[in-house]
Amino acid sequence: MPENKKMWLVTFAVFGLLVFEILASMISHSVALLSDAAHVGTDLLAAIITLYAQKIAMRPSTDSMSFGYSRGTVVSAFVNGVTLILLSLIVLFETVQRFFSPVSIQPSWMLTAAIVSFIVNFFIVISLFSGGKNLNIRSALLHFAGDAVVSLGVILSAIGISITHQEWLDPAISLLLVSIMMVTSYRIVRESLLILMEGTPPSVNIDQIIQALLSIKGILAVHDVHIWGVSDAEFAASFHLLVAPETKVVETDRILEKIEALLLDKFSIVHVSVQFECEVNPLHTGFPHRKMG
Ligand SMILES: [Zn+2]
Ligand SMILES: [Zn+2]
Structure with missing residues (x-):
């Protein structure tokens, strides 16, 4: 049936x-x-x-x-x-x-x-x-x-x-x-x-994810990490990555491929949004980055 x-x-x-x-x-x-x-x-x-x-x-x-x-x-x-x-x-x-x-x-x-x-x-x-x-x-x-x-x-x-x-x-x-x-x-x-409330799913450990990201060649630092559940089975992530200023755009593509494979394999994250940066922005701590009005 x-x-x-x-x-x-x-x-x-x-x-x-x-x-x-x-x-x-x-x-x-x-x-x-x-x-x-x-x-x-x-x-x-x-x-x-x-x-x-x-x-x-x-x-x-x-x-x-x-x-x-x-x-x-x-x-x-x-x-x-x-x-x-x-x-x-x-x-x-x-x-x-x-x-x-x-x-x-x-x-x-x-x-x-x-x-x-x-x-x-x-x-x-x-x-x-x-x-x-x-x-x-x-x-x-x-x-x-x-x-x-x-x-x-x-x-x-x-x-x-x-x-x-x-x-x-x-x-x-x-x-x-x-x-x-x-x-x-x-x-x-x-x-x-x-x-x-867009909370971090209990099965996800943010520190573990940051460590995994830092192990990828070319990534210098990770900040503004958000991981949330779209439903109880599908997770999404967004974060900023610091790379060296001389990194080419085509190289960030290779890094992105590695990130997507890693997050899907190890953490069941199906949707990733990444912002590449080559300078530390002091406004990018916590949420929101800028106040309205
Ligand atoms: Zn019952
Ligand atoms: Zn940032």
């Missing part, structure tokens, strides 16, 4: 699960189910946004969108993460309230919904398992495997409640689910924000 079709199928399965879990959490009064439903809801949103962003990311670059559309996936991840945090806060509020004013819940409905959720997640994992080595599919697989484990936790607490009648087990498991959701969403927001 093609990857895209598979993702759509998963999306429909998750939608069915969401509707069922919302109904079940209303009937059973379980906040654990509510937080699971909130999580499933954001999964659905994430899947839809990702499918759309991936489609947009394929568009070629134009004069007005010179970097293309690949950063659309980063924007979608950011929106996703923020939504996830807001939703977690709402569920957290409900959960904490439940500790102080307990509500009698129906463990049978809680159990049924958790079993359905486990089965759906289990089959999603099985169907994604044949998806090969694509990074998106693999991270989706890991995610739904985690969700299956969560459903297992809800199943156990539903059984626990029906045997012991300890109803605090419900908000307790809910608290655990919300905490996991918050940690995940915090990471998504932090990683996507770094790219949106």
Whole structure:
């Protein structure tokens, strides 16, 4: 089955699960189910946004969108993460309230919904398992495997409640689910924000790159180095190089070829802009080089 079709199928399965879990959490009064439903809801949103962003990311670059559309996936991840945090806060509020004013819940409905959720997640994992080595599919697989484990936790607490009648087990498991959701969403927001703020990708070491550049014959000094992610997989770099005044333009071309090969091979940098200089310019420290107005 093609990857895209598979993702759509998963999306429909998750939608069915969401509707069922919302109904079940209303009937059973379980906040654990509510937080699971909130999580499933954001999964659905994430899947839809990702499918759309991936489609947009394929568009070629134009004069007005010179970097293309690949950063659309980063924007979608950011929106996703923020939504996830807001939703977690709402569920957290409900959960904490439940500790102080307990509500009698129906463990049978809680159990049924958790079993359905486990089965759906289990089959999603099985169907994604044949998806090969694509990074998106693999991270989706890991995610739904985690969700299956969560459903297992809800199943156990539903059984626990029906045997012991300890109803605090419900908000307790809910608290655990919300905490996991918050940690995940915090990471998504932090990683996507770094790219949106043009931060240096965590996998890139600027000092290492400068040392590698200085090892190329003809380069005397490197300054004003910027390395940023256009998306989470494509990096770009720009910097100034000091060369001897007698260097010919044709020689800078040879240097440039070496730089492009080096940066692509060792640092996955796909887009390089270099400014050759033969004199040190004191204005070229930090950003910006010149103030406006
Ligand atoms: Zn999930
Ligand atoms: Zn400079």
